[in-house]
Amino acid sequence: GDSVTQMEGPVTLSEEAFLTINCTYTATGYPSLFWYVQYPGEGLQLLLKATKADDKGSNKGFEATYRKETTSFHLEKGSVQVSDSAVYFCALSDTGGSYIPTFGRGTSLIVHP
Amino acid sequence: GAVVSQHPSRVICKSGTSVKIECRSLDFQATTMFWYRQFPKQSLMLMATSNEGSKATYEQGVEKDKFLINHASLTLSTLTVTSAHPEDSSFYICSATSGGSSYNEQFFGPGTRLTVL
Numbered sequence: 001g002d003s004v005t006q007m008e009g010p011v012t013l014s015e016e017a018f019l020t021i022n023c024t025y026t027a028t029g030y031p032s033l034f035w036y037v038q039y040p041g042e043g044l045q046l047l048l049k050a051t052k053a054d055d056k057g058s059n060k061g062f063e064a065t066y067r068k069e070t071t072s073f074h075l076e077k078g079s080v081q082v083s084d085s086a087v088y089f090c091a092l093s094d095t096g097g098s099y100i101p102t103f104g105r106g107t108s109l110i111v112h113p
Numbered sequence: 114g115a116v117v118s119q120h121p122s123r124v125i126c127k128s129g130t131s132v133k134i135e136c137r138s139l140d141f142q143a144t145t146m147f148w149y150r151q152f153p154k155q156s157l158m159l160m161a162t163s164n165e166g167s168k169a170t171y172e173q174g175v176e177k178d179k180f181l182i183n184h185a186s187l188t189l190s191t192l193t194v195t196s197a198h199p200e201d202s203s204f205y206i207c208s209a210t211s212g213g214s215s216y217n218e219q220f221f222g223p224g225t226r227l228t229v230l
Contacts, residue, residue: 036221043119043206043221044157089156100147101219103156 002027006090006104013111019077021107023064023090026071031092033057033066033073034101038087047075047088085111115141117209119222126197127230134192134225136207142187143209147219148180151204163190197229 007022025033032051036044048057053068062077073090087108091101116139126132136146145164149157163169163184171177179201181193190209194201204226208219 041224041226043223045221046218049218100159100162105156106154108154
């Protein structure tokens, strides 16, 4: 079945550091890929998405590129801020039919001033 | 963007009582709503999928009689935890989709923290 593997956290960085959170997936079809962010005590918010190979999703300085050849969708940001501290979930869903995403376990990001 | 609300945001109850959690789509009609459970430092576990006007589809291992789901309208779904016990303490998150797009994006509520004493 479909699965998503994320790097284990927590990831601890200083403000303005470069961020990479790795995500790889296994899927039988051609899924859409997503990154969600969860701030403390809140639900999930869609951060960015890519629906086909080589697409780059971007939002709020974050970006991720859908790499079919390596089945990856790594999240990057050039300069993190303290306000980026949150848990980040990589997810995939099969296109067509009902939309039920498969989530990774989440990676906690802690940014220090 | 589409907004989904949940009520209450936090609830504390005694063991043996029932708790109802509401999930509302505020500015769109939700043809399908999903209920998730999230344990500390873990990912979301899908509990059930509900379509307006029909019975919910539960994931394997989720007790239907324990977690009652009602999706009576296109903007409201409720999850009732019946005879709650401490092991039911968790963070419950709903999401909703309006359908009609190629990938039917889900919009998530802010979650409800349930603590059973």
